[in-house]
Amino acid sequence: MPTILAVPLPALPEITHGDDLAVLIADAWGAMANEQPDLAPKPGDVLVVTQKIVSKAEGCVVDLTTIEPRPEAVEFAKRWDRDARQVEVVLRESVDVLRMERGIVISRTKHGFVCANAGVDASNTGRGDLVTLLPDDPDASARRIRDGLATRLNLAPDQAPAVIVSDSFGRPWRFGIVDVALGVAGIAPLVDWRGRPDADGRVMHSTVVALADEICSAAELAASKTSRQPVVLVRGVDFEATQEDGPESAPPSVQRDVVMPLDMDLFK
């Protein structure tokens, strides 16, 4: 019987620019496995890592005291009681602004993500005038962490746990944020059930499941917003480990596989 397990790794230290996340994660995982040997790394494991620590480790952090806001940012911030410098950073991180209202900027980032405030975030940054930006290339971030884990855990590269970089996004039409995948390594972000028969033998149409996004949501349930547990082990997911940098197949990618080209979006 498939059973899904989501367990947060022990708290990591405060992350700063240059930290080797793979080392810190492997050490935390090792400490947990010492206490609970059944939680030691095994094939099929997925690690969900929050964007926040990836951004900090990669130096995707902006000191607001260095930012000169444009007049539009000053006006918007004043109207909605926001920090004009932070609004300025949001606008710089936005390729296309869809809407500015009630203190929130809804925009498309260079990655193609549509989200609130371009993923710029002031919470849990350790200092009031620091904000984090989204990682430059979250798929590459996930690959680097996975490769580092393979080294540190002494595993063949294709035997290392899959890694997903997650963030919390709002959605149209429904209140509340859910965690979704920004980048992946070692796991395809979508599972295509199209063409497979359902329980009655009928062919299922248009059933492509956003597996990586669902894994991030499951991980979020296990983590606590106010504790420093930015990495969650998810075990039991039915997926085929994807080949990385193989001779014929490109590695999996949220940006390539999940982000919808503008002209494909039926919901808009």
Add this chain to the structure above:
Amino acid sequence: MPTILAVPLPALPEITHGDDLAVLIADAWGAMANEQPDLAPKPGDVLVVTQKIVSKAEGCVVDLTTIEPRPEAVEFAKRWDRDARQVEVVLRESVDVLRMERGIVISRTKHGFVCANAGVDASNTGRGDLVTLLPDDPDASARRIRDGLATRLNLAPDQAPAVIVSDSFGRPWRFGIVDVALGVAGIAPLVDWRGRPDADGRVMHSTVVALADEICSAAELAASKTSRQPVVLVRGVDFEATQEDGPESAPPSVQRDVVMPLDMDLFK
């Protein structure tokens, strides 16, 4: 350490109109607990039940041979190789059609849900000319199942497991469907972290987590699309059981709490 567990209950028999889901679910759960006593019902459990069996049990099923499609449905179906009678049912279930393209109708249902084909679904219906509609009032469906479980499991009503009715929805801007909550009982669908301090003591802004949606996504990971396992037990979620029909508080509701009023939607 909070750990999330998602385990599908054993397969249920084919569901038909009038079946008592609470009885069937309690029996399946009992059979599972006989094999694995640690999976017997306990406080804090959440059961995620797919919309499909709820609709079937409630008779929210349409026989397409009784449907006379309007000309618009005939034309759209012909162009995109769809069943005109099914398109007709989708249009009848739609309060507001946002878009019709590539064989898919994106519309708002009477419940306020914006989704593909108004939730009308032909897969796993047991017969090729039957389609299921969304339940009339999914919050009420969840409450009925929860109340029935309390009776069958011999628990006080507020000690019964929480129940969430789930369905798979597409989203704008991202490929792939994710499971979300259509109705809830015994659990608030949103968790409001606003005003609570983050790990650095800063007050977090606008962090309302769509807890019920994330639970549905976790449950989907444990279920298999092609097997008849429409109910998943999710254990370990950090939530306060909500009072049902208490003297002062209204029961939790996806339709009231999660569905966004049109004028509040910043993403549109």
